[in-house]
Amino acid sequence: MNLHDDPAEAAFRAELRDWLRSRLPDDDPSRTWSTDELRDWSRDLSTAGYAGITWPKEYGGRGLSAAYQAIFVEETARAGAPDHINIIGMNMVGPTLIAHGTDEQKARYLPGILSGRTLFCQGFSEPDAGSDLAAVRTSARRAEPDGYLLDGEKVWSSYAHLADHCLLLARTGPAEPKHQGLTCFLLDMRAPGVKVSPLRQLNGDTDFNQIILTDARVDDGDVVGEVGRGWSVALSTLAHERGTFGITLTARLVAQFDRLLRLVHEVGAEKDPAVRRELAMLHARLQGLRYTGYRSLAALRRSGEPGAESSILKLEWSLLHQRVCALALRLQGPAALLDGGDAAWHGYWQRQRLRSRANTIEGGTSEILRGIVAERVLGLPRSRQ
Amino acid sequence: MNLHDDPAEAAFRAELRDWLRSRLPDDDPSRTWSTDELRDWSRDLSTAGYAGITWPKEYGGRGLSAAYQAIFVEETARAGAPDHINIIGMNMVGPTLIAHGTDEQKARYLPGILSGRTLFCQGFSEPDAGSDLAAVRTSARRAEPDGYLLDGEKVWSSYAHLADHCLLLARTGPAEPKHQGLTCFLLDMRAPGVKVSPLRQLNGDTDFNQIILTDARVDDGDVVGEVGRGWSVALSTLAHERGTFGITLTARLVAQFDRLLRLVHEVGAEKDPAVRRELAMLHARLQGLRYTGYRSLAALRRSGEPGAESSILKLEWSLLHQRVCALALRLQGPAALLDGGDAAWHGYWQRQRLRSRANTIEGGTSEILRGIVAERVLGLPRSRQ
């Protein structure tokens, strides 16, 4: 057991921190990044060697352990940095192709993902599926001799408006049981029949997109894994996302909590006993979340699998983030009635307060996650869903 | 709408309050009542006309509305009075016999119930049934020509150690579906084969009993309602219990909250902001509970049925009582480590703190009650239990 960085980790952290300090001198939470700024930022990350940290060296990565990825997400969150614009390519599609892709797919996509030239999005969620992820309705109709035509609707797809390609799930075997008959495809987002429109969230932001597919064509060479085995490919993609995802979320929440403390000082609530009590409990649980993430990371290093305790990270993170945002808005008193340019921090906390309600829904609702923990971790009998 | 007593109600309340003040000069929460004291108290209640307030006049009651019963339970709770020793006879068995009993049963039992000469207990719950009340296993075997033999175990029966008779549910049709084949009986507690032993609760108190039945005999004349229709008789018995039950619980909680306030002063926590906040929220919700009870009572007066909102009274009461007891123990700080004679109030709050955990279990678990509200009040589809 060692709670400090080892020398190599410490050097990596120090170097990264210096780099971030020069690149991002201040954390302004209400700053919005233009697409061009995001592209520049991502290019700089790639150039500085901060893309593909855990990718194998043979595919151009640095071949480092997840601990380094954790340091990366902690330090970038601390600095208020945005995501790499190709985060989906980097964290989900790349590892999926490395595990399941053909040599041709690897050669064609991996270098571009790493450099940030080829942007990816993901198309798993559908409006009617909701929590029942496998209830995919998008159909892939055979188009002889060598392809498929896709029809359907995908939702909650980040970066789809910028992406060059999409990793998506469609039904190739309509007569088969729900989890079978699904296939994973790589779709060219510029193909005819692909229409992307923004999904506006309850706080007015448009972080996500809807993708409408109307006879959009994919070739046999665009199948990832085997035809009819898409569900297991998708599960492995989601598992890649979950590796250091808990740490990413926690690191951002730590930064968010720092903003909350700044706000407490700004509004002069340092002496309010109810505020102090809530801050203490929030901080204690946040540290509990953080160290549970480190425990999970240590288990990942040993066994290649995150520990059982990792299953609770997203569950607890969402509740804590909601409490942080609720407290921040309450702290503002009557000023909370305003919004946008007329509000403190340009309405940052108003947007966060509303947006945070989605935290217990997106990426697996809390109800679904509790069921998974009950069944897989506590060994309770499966509930008759 | 009128939130004050009407003149007749006010007179009833004033008279009762005077009577209680002379009979019970002070509320000592740690006082324990001996059986003889309880019998005296109950006899005095009956003599003073405070037994059978809502019973029809033809059966010796006062024929008053539930509003008077509500005043009675409020004022007795306020005065720290114990239950009438025959509360089960008075509030559950009596009304059940009036509705379902034969003329002979009415003539035989009702006068004694009212005067307190004939004490009753109730035998519905069984250890294996738990929340699944209808899963009664106690069997009633036909003993030709004119009776049955009872075998089984009943639990959570208050006053069974004192009772002369028991209203119980047993299975006469073992082959029939769960809710059918049940019959309600009146059992003589002194019959051979009836054994009563105390059930000790987690706080050490023994408010309840276990009844073991071994070939205990009942006659055909002891069947209440029809053979095989016991489930609906039992439901109506429980419904009688629930009429002003919510008001009873709330009235006691109001008295308990007053004790909490007394404790706040005793330990000098009047200025503690966290305590003040919790007191305010508890009191506000307690008043919400109380007035929801009055709304339900007004609906009962109009339609003969308590309103939909009555379904939440027990649910909310249990949670509030648990919070009140938890706060009371926390207020004592290190003194909470002690118990009994070495603790403040002779360990009253220690016992209440532990005992209150049963509040969300006894008389319908919160999980079961939430399901009932969801289905019957909100009209949600029945969950696949």
Next chain:
Amino acid sequence: MDFALTDEQRAIRQAARDHLERHYPPLRVCALAEGPGGSEAGAWPELIRQGWLDDDLGMVELTLLAEESGRCLHPTPWWTTVALAAPYALAAGEQLTVPATFADGGGTVRAVRSPQGWTLTGQVAAVPQAGAVRCLVVHADTDQGPAVFTCDTGSAGLVVEELSTLDTLRRMARVRCDGTPARLLVEPDRAAEAARTARLRGGVLLAAEAVGVAAGALDMAVAHARQREQFGRPIGSFQAVAHQLTEAYVDTELARSLAYRAAWLVQHETEACAQAVDEAVLVARSAAVRTCETAIQITGGMGVTWEYPLHRWLRRALWLEAYPGFGDDPHDRVAERLLRRADPDEITPTAPDGR
């Protein structure tokens, strides 16, 4: 003791609900929320015809109307008129029948008397729906102390500047007066008492609206849970869904009981009414926020989109939580009265209230 609505009160509630459901289905409300003003300008005459401004409406009746208004986010300035402005008119023996709101200019607006009458000068940072009303009731300082004035929003020297607002159906505006002519409504010597009564009436109607907001959000969520299927059955049949909705129902019912009780006690000017109003506000505000949050959770991916109407209800609940018009944190006032109160035996035996 009979805590039930009268037949007439029930009829008023039903008529209100019918009127609002006919005119303001959620999609219409959403459209108004994004339009100019955030409320329907032309609705006032119809409201008057429907009796919403009648002078014989008691607090319980107004509570029912406010509850129904909250349920559908009734997009007119009716609530600011009756909850914020009208209580001051009432204190002066007048009846308000035009769209109005209240501007608390204590400490920032000065009233001066000249031979031509009173004029106001100063500014109020955030006034609810000032951009949508015709009449302002203004708390301002005079040489004799605070007093209450009224003026037309079209008056000379009056500038109303709408602000960006969390709840766009109840927008806040900055109000500046510069020698604006005004009429004295409540003299300085009666202003404190008028403010006390106005806070009680306003508090009841804030709680009532919060109850309606909770009830409206709960209705939407329950309807969704009955119909939306996942894993082959309606989601309302899952305990994880059903029990959350039950808890929201409990919160809402407690809040409703407290709001009705507070209304009746304020109407009858009982001593217990200040405590009752604070308790209603406490429970109802939190019921509104929590129920809206639960409703969003239950409606899932749909509920967190801009198009789905629920976030409007949450915004209103947050508005009600943050609105400062009725004094400091009620928790502390409630606790103070509890810990200061005399022997419980002193209560007169005729009133179950007051304890």
Next chain:
Amino acid sequence: MDFALTDEQRAIRQAARDHLERHYPPLRVCALAEGPGGSEAGAWPELIRQGWLDDDLGMVELTLLAEESGRCLHPTPWWTTVALAAPYALAAGEQLTVPATFADGGGTVRAVRSPQGWTLTGQVAAVPQAGAVRCLVVHADTDQGPAVFTCDTGSAGLVVEELSTLDTLRRMARVRCDGTPARLLVEPDRAAEAARTARLRGGVLLAAEAVGVAAGALDMAVAHARQREQFGRPIGSFQAVAHQLTEAYVDTELARSLAYRAAWLVQHETEACAQAVDEAVLVARSAAVRTCETAIQITGGMGVTWEYPLHRWLRRALWLEAYPGFGDDPHDRVAERLLRRADPDEITPTAPDGR
């Protein structure tokens, strides 16, 4: 950074669990709870043989033993020995190997030096397990200020009077000294620092025991939910049951992470350790109480009987919540440090802790 137990630590934990499960099944613990003393007098030599008092156990190892002790309510005075008394011995460079506890006589016990040595006079109102131990570590006042002494419970003039206690497995006793001979353990000039360190070590072990209490109660409830059937299926398959257990699991895991972290930081005497201890105590105490309450809810009618062991766990959780040995409410200390802290950028880049 590698937040995992070493193989040796894992082996220590497993050995402890095996030992405790063999000797202290719940029914045995319940019997001891009702017997005299509330603990097993003869167990000490075996504990020493098992290495529970070894001087090479670090804070993480002790944390694992305290956690396992909490899990089964290990009915010996081991916890008071290592969590309350031993830290003072350690400060004096000594190792405690007899059953011991700590009596905080600051302000009530006076130490006087005579030619025969030190004697103590005064009383301490409530000392955990004073009736079950052989050695007392006493905080007492001298002319030079507070200091720490040690004496045998069989010493002259020492009266130990057992009190009725909420948790009968960890009984409180009144201790009276009247000229009781004692040995000086920590001099006045080092007593404050010794007390500071003792509070940190004791806090870690209190949190660790609380984690164990929560884990033990959770295990019992999960086992019950797997096996008990209602409505024709195991109750653990109902979401209403499963999700409550999941929440208890979340609380317990967070508490465990915080307890291990605090142990490591205290062991390595880092600056962040005081905050880490307070956070572990906060979360672990409430996890213990809440998890025991959940476990009782899940076990239903059975769980609220005297015979079912769970209430013993709840009593211990309440004991841990009320035990005052480590200073005031940690909430306020945690908040104070948060709101006082310097620019986050000052943190050295080598430590993820301390932020």
